[in-house]
Amino acid sequence: MTPLRQAMIKAMQMRGFAERTHQSYLAAVTDLARYTRRSPDSLSAAEVNGYFEYLVIERELAPASCRLFFNGIRFLYVEVLDWAPSALSIVLPKRPQRIPQLLNHSEVARILGACKNLRYRQMLTLCYGCGLRLSELLAVKVSDIDGERKLLRVDQGKGAKDRLVPVSETLLEQLRAYWRWYHPRGWLFPGRVVGRPLSPTSVQKAYTRAKRQADVTKVGGIHGLRHAYATHLLEAGLSVQRLQQRMGHRNLASTLRYVHWVPNYRESEGQFDLIAQLEVDHD
Secondary structure (H helix, E strand, C coil), X not given: CCHHHHHHHHHHHHCCCCHHHHHHHHHHHHHHHHHHCCCHHHCCHHHHHHHHHHHHHHCCCCHHHHHHHHHHHHHHHHHHCCCCHHHCCCCCCCCCCCCCCCCCHHHHHHHHXXXXXXXXXXXXXXXXXXXXXXXXXXXXXXXXXXXXXXXXXEEEECCCEEEEEECCHHHHHHHHHHHXXXXXXXXXXXXXXXXXXXXXXXXXXXXXXXXXXXXXXXXXXCHHHHHHHHHHHHHHCCXXXXXXXXXXXXXXXXXHHHHHHCCCCCCCCCCCCHHHHHHHHHC
């Protein structure tokens, strides 16, 4: 391992970055070194700029991918090599603002109903019922569920933040039934390797399979359940501020985009048991 790579890893560790961030940032810097055939600490700002022109024009990377590369490379030069932020005057293509193909109540119910494996069905139900990211879903432990207070503790979610998410009575009963069947210890959804949770790939495949069997053709992966959670709560009248807390968004702007996706949004004291509502709609 080169001293530069070691320094970058140490800087990310000191800031508490997630393992996935480590991987993506290091991959971006490795790609830069491979393209230029030189160590990144020997490059000029113009040469770094030329690399991004190559990404956009020759490799035709999507705007989101370009931004991911930029974040990793900017971290190296600004935080590790002490370049001034203004030295990287890189123009990136704008990301198109698209509204995802949102799942309605009926489609969520059909997807969950089509998942015949109890463990995976409970995972997808919890993902939707608490609006979890996939990484957060996999990290849930039995001890994170407070049945008395009807809360789920999301331990060190995105941005290294803990948060508490309400668990509806219907979802709580399903989780209790799941526990009585499997008696998990430690991880709520343990993997085949002792002491490890299930892999992300296995859950993603279960979702894709259930979605196909439910004949739901809208584009999108398992993150669509989190989008559905947010939009369905807004439709029920949950305030934007409370949704922000539940979603674990650092910036309110991230939450407000959901308001744009719910044209008839009006705050009210609605009913927020999404799982129970699925059963009503499905009937």
